[in-house]
Amino acid sequence: MQNKHEDAPKLIVKGVSKTYRDGKRLLDVLEPLDLTVGRGEFVSLIGPSGCGKSTLFNIVAGVDEPGSGTLAIDGDWQGERTGRVGYMPQQPLLLPWRTVEENVLLGLDVLRLPRRESQQQARDVLKRFGLHEFADSYPDTLSGGMRQRIALLRTVLFNSSFLLLDEPFGALDALTRITLQMWLLDLLQMYHSSVLFITHDVREAILLSDRIYVLSARPASVLRVVDIDLPRPRRQEMLTEDTSIHLERELLSLLVKEQPL
Numbered sequence: 001m002q003n004k005h006e007d008a009p010k011l012i013v014k015g016v017s018k019t020y021r022d023g024k025r026l027l028d029v030l031e032p033l034d035l036t037v038g039r040g041e042f043v044s045l046i047g048p049s050g051c052g053k054s055t056l057f058n059i060v061a062g063v064d065e066p067g068s069g070t071l072a073i074d075g076d077w078q079g080e081r082t083g084r085v086g087y088m089p090q091q092p093l094l095l096p097w098r099t100v101e102e103n104v105l106l107g108l109d110v111l112r113l114p115r116r117e118s119q120q121q122a123r124d125v126l127k128r129f130g131l132h133e134f135a136d137s138y139p140d141t142l143s144g145g146m147r148q149r150i151a152l153l154r155t156v157l158f159n160s161s162f163l164l165l166d167e168p169f170g171a172l173d174a175l176t177r178i179t180l181q182m183w184l185l186d187l188l189q190m191y192h193s194s195v196l197f198i199t200h201d202v203r204e205a206i207l208l209s210d211r212i213y214v215l216s217a218r219p220a221s222v223l224r225v226v227d228i229d230l231p232r233p234r235r236q237e238m239l240t241e242d243t244s245i246h247l248e249r250e251l252l253s254l255l256v257k258e259q260p261l
């Protein structure tokens, strides 16, 4: 997809709000909020459960429309948003009757790429990330961590330039999570992707992000924006540095105040 403005930020969200109608009741989910993801930036959203994070993702992905406000991907304020992001929802669906390779090339099927070409791309990406020996396996035979890797590769293959990742590591055990965090950072470096990321884990947000937006309880507004100055490449040990520990404490106390009882 051609960029409208080469230098424009990957994403600009300006005054975007959302209200749902729930029967006779109106449910305010997003207060007008502003947010930017620069080119190649990793930006995280943290906020209490049910505050509206996935709603914002759906709007950015073009699956839903904002109630008010506007947004631009690559400086394009008017164009279609669907197809311009690689969106990995909270529960990515791996089709159990398709092999790993067939699951990875699912996004390319949507783009109607010739099968031979998409097969080659799927094989290349599996090889590059050391998963080629699982190409003919079925998802049910794989561990949770492996399934998330497959879902991430599928997302990247569909669109590597801008990724929306909704809590991709939420269901994993602590050790697998750490491995996958580092694996994701390597993958992003390879593709120079811009990322908008949802997590409930403050440490994960600090480790991975260039910037964190802290959202309030529903209706979500931006409580704080924090730039993370840790150098790259990031390492787990950076989380035990004083500045990281202070920041973690500060963000947690902000979130605890917002968490509904």
Ligand SMILES: Nc1ncnc2c1ncn2[C@@H]1O[C@H](COP(=O)(O)OP(=O)(O)OP(=O)(O)O)[C@@H](O)[C@H]1O
Pocket (backbone or CB within 6 Å): 020, 021, 022, 027, 029, 047, 048, 049, 050, 051, 052, 053, 054, 055, 056, 218
């Ligand atoms: N299509 C819809 N119609 C009506 N209400 C909706 C719709 N989509 C979401 N909601 C409501 O909007 C609120 C925010 O939901 P959303 O999934 O965006 O929150 P979230 O911050 O992603 O939650 P979690 O952290 O638990 O994943 C919830 O109360 C939800 O029930």
